[in-house]
Amino acid sequence: MSQDTINNNASFIWSIAELLRGDFKQSEYGKIVLPFTILRRLDCLLENTKQAVLTTASGLPDEMDEQMRMTILSEIAAAGGQIYNTSQFTFSTLRQQDAGQLRSNLVDYLTGFSPNVRDIFIEKFKFTEILKDLDEKGSLWMVFDRFCQLPIHPDEVSNLEMGYLFEELIRRFSEISNETAGEHFTPREVVRLLVDLLLANDDEALSGKGIIRRVYDPACGTGGMLSVAEEAMKEFNPALNVDLFGQELNGESFAICKSDMMVKGHDASRIAYGNTLTQDAHKGETFHYMLSNPPYGVDWKKYAAPIKEEAEDLGFDGRFGAGLPRISDGQLLFVQHMIEKMRDDEKGSRVGIVMNGSPLFTGGAGSGESEIRRWMLENDLVEAIIALPTDIFYNTGIQTYIWILSNRKPEERRGKVQLIDASGERFWQSMRKSLGSKRRAIGDDARAEIVRIYEEFLNGAAGYGDVSKIFDTTDFGYREIRVERPLRQRFEVTDEGIAALKATKPFQKLEPEEQEQMVDLLHDALGGENDTSPKGVEKGLKRIAAGMGIKIAAPLKKAIVSAMSLRDENAEPELDKDGNLVPDTSLRDHELVPMKEDWQDYFAREVEPFVPDAWVDTSHRDASDGEVGRVGYEINFNRYFYQYVPPRPLAEIDTELKTLEAEIAGLLKEVVA
Structure with missing residues (x-):
């Protein structure tokens, strides 16, 4: 070529x-x-x-x-x-x-x-x-x-x-028309890396004659990923039959992809037009390999109705049973779509998908994103995640990640996830000339090294301790327990409190004469030497109602109590009618307990010694397993690969500043002269 x-x-x-x-x-x-x-x-x-x-x-x-x-x-x-x-x-x-x-x-x-x-x-x-x-x-x-x-x-x-x-x-x-980053073109070296990772350790499955492999891209664009996948598979085994499938929403990209398939002799009818998430053109089909670079951060609001309907009506019998991500980003919808098309046999399937950082950690416990991550990890579908260098895409410099998913993990990878940080300088080289935002490239040697790290399942081996780490799937899980503290408050009639009360809707619904009368009675009923405990306040409110000849409805009562209450750490804890401590919602906190640890042990060690009056709300439970604390999953690369870089000495910074000042002064003299 x-x-x-x-x-x-x-x-x-x-x-x-x-x-x-x-x-x-x-x-x-x-x-x-x-x-x-x-x-x-x-x-x-x-x-x-x-x-x-x-x-x-x-x-x-x-x-x-x-x-x-x-x-x-x-x-x-x-x-x-x-x-x-x-x-x-x-x-x-x-x-x-x-x-x-x-x-x-x-x-x-x-x-x-x-x-x-x-x-x-x-x-x-x-x-x-x-x-x-x-x-x-x-x-x-x-x-x-x-x-x-x-x-x-x-x-x-x-x-x-x-x-x-x-x-x-x-x-x-795409460059001259300022198209959305990654929407039309994925750099060839990224595609080749994705394909090499997808095919790694599959020599036996790809060998022989008469072997057919089905490859699918649900956001195929102009078909670049499909072409590279076929090229790589044919390089390994020229006798391999590769069937390519895809779907694309953009009319021009679809037309180019379908034309490309035609001129290459493929069955172009397998390239479908339309929205993959709402109109699955390959419904019921399964594939050996799937790969994609779906659009980043693109909302799915305008076609949310059929997606939500499928999720609610079909659950796990459809594509989106694990959950729905926030409306502003549909990447995890594509992930679920691809998982649904995995083969359920001994050959299984492998998926490679390029995404930004959002699917790794966006959304707390119980959110759609967290539940989708939970489903993938608890079903042991995540094999590896590779962090790529920044500035390798043509229209954006953001950090991107390759996810490798599989439902046929080898024995040594079961229950494990490999994280590879390939964002460091050893894995990229500066380009002689930038192409839009693309200033870096992943060379052939670097690509081969990344694939070898993955292929050999290296876990902190010599020379790779800072770039490859193996974790249990449960290492990314946690329980979010709700920590409460007792409500301690006193009641005091102040000018600020009265002003706050006047601004509330329940107070404003009173007649003007009633408003004046209530303000006058507040000082007598709640102020001075009156009992300002909760029971005393309740008695005071009854005196106000009697004095005004009205019934104080619950919204107005709540507004009065809220406006006249002041937090007081020295006050006695408030109890409800059953004698239980009333929690102070303003002091409510949540602790994230690692999945492998008992929440009671964690609370006794990390919370109780510092806040003796705190307790865990045991009614705050997970919707799926019913245990105390909501389950969440996140994958934070920085937490696992962060390396502290000490700040430069002040003397060095001071010397640099003085040098710059001298240069600026010299330039100013030239301008004046």
Whole structure:
């Protein structure tokens, strides 16, 4: 495979995009150039068999079944997949026609394609509208003529090289249009690392002839991950049959991915269009390998209804039984979707998914995120999590992580999770020239080292103690116990308290005369030498009600007590009618007790010696196991891999500041002079 071929063709196509300057916005270049590139490739693929297809098509009866027609003509076309074109035109003959007729001739050419290709260009790319726009702005012939010169015949550019070319173009167009980070393009070295991790230790399963492996990406974009997975598997075993499946929401990305599958000879019908989370196009299917880089931090509010309905109605019989994450981030929905498609046999499945840090620790005990993590860890589905370097994506510098999930863990990994911190300098190199936000790259040697650390299940081995650690799944769990302290307060009528009472709604509902009367009676009933204990206050409130000739309703009573109460550590603890301590909600606290420890032992050691009057609210229990304390799970990389770096000595900082001051003073002198 020639990188020069890819770069040269990408540069040539980029030069065509420059012809659009002035008539179109930069963000619109890709919508014109990408479909033209695919159209040119298809024209090259069908060139040698064009006449044979036309001859065969003319002899087929009009009433023939459409599927049968597609099968016959695509076999004659011999382009791989169900692709053919029955139009009289080709790029070569279109170029020889009257330039004024080019638009109508191109539309005729498009409608001559097989229905699956027509759908891509007319419905997804909206290409007829693009042709109209180009024609009206006088750019159509110029752009078309340049594409006729693009040398991407399969004799010159392989299918694999064509895939790389697509990805390079998508990356460039994504950069100039400022697309959301990671939404359209995952760096190739990240994809290759993900694939290598996914296939690690699977030599035996991938060996032999007649082996079929099904690979799925639920947010496949332009199909880059699927292509790399197939490439890596074929490198290991050329005889392997790799079936690729995917689904994509973005129309243009879907069109490119499906086109790519067509030109590579795959069954393009396995690439589905639509929202994976609401319209599962591969329902009931299972796969050997799944991989994805779903959108980060993208909310799912606008399509929440069907997701919530599935979760409530189907539970674990559906995809989202473990829980629903917060509406602002749907990454863990994709995780559950992929787990639901794991094979339930001895071969099982493996999942690799790239996400940001949110799914690791967002959400406390009982939250949707925590419950999803709990479900994955308690079912022993998490094999490893790898922290990647920052600044390796094109449009964002955020920290990202690769999760490896499996329902066929080897014996030594059962009940264990491996954390690998591959974010340090040993695993990345600075790029000579930044590409957007991408300033770093994971080299081949670093990738191989990360895979080896994972493959050999290293746990703090010599030289790796700071980057690889093995944990029990329960090490990430905790019980959140509720710690209460008694309510201690006294009651006192103050100007601040009266002002606070006047601001409450129950007080404001009183008539103006009643409001004045109540304020006057407050001092007599609750102030001075009166009993300010809870029982004394209750008696005082009765005196106020009697004096006003009204009944003090519960909301007003609560407002009075709240406004006139002051916390007092020296006051006696308040008791309820049953003689139990009344908790002070303002002093309520929660302690996170490690899952492996008894909460009573923890409380006796960590809380009781410092707050002797505290107690644990034993009614605060977990909804699933019914035990005291709500269960939560989080995976905090910093906690396990943090390394203290002492601050620089003050003398060193002072010397640096003086040097900078001297430099600034020198520059100011030059300016003044």
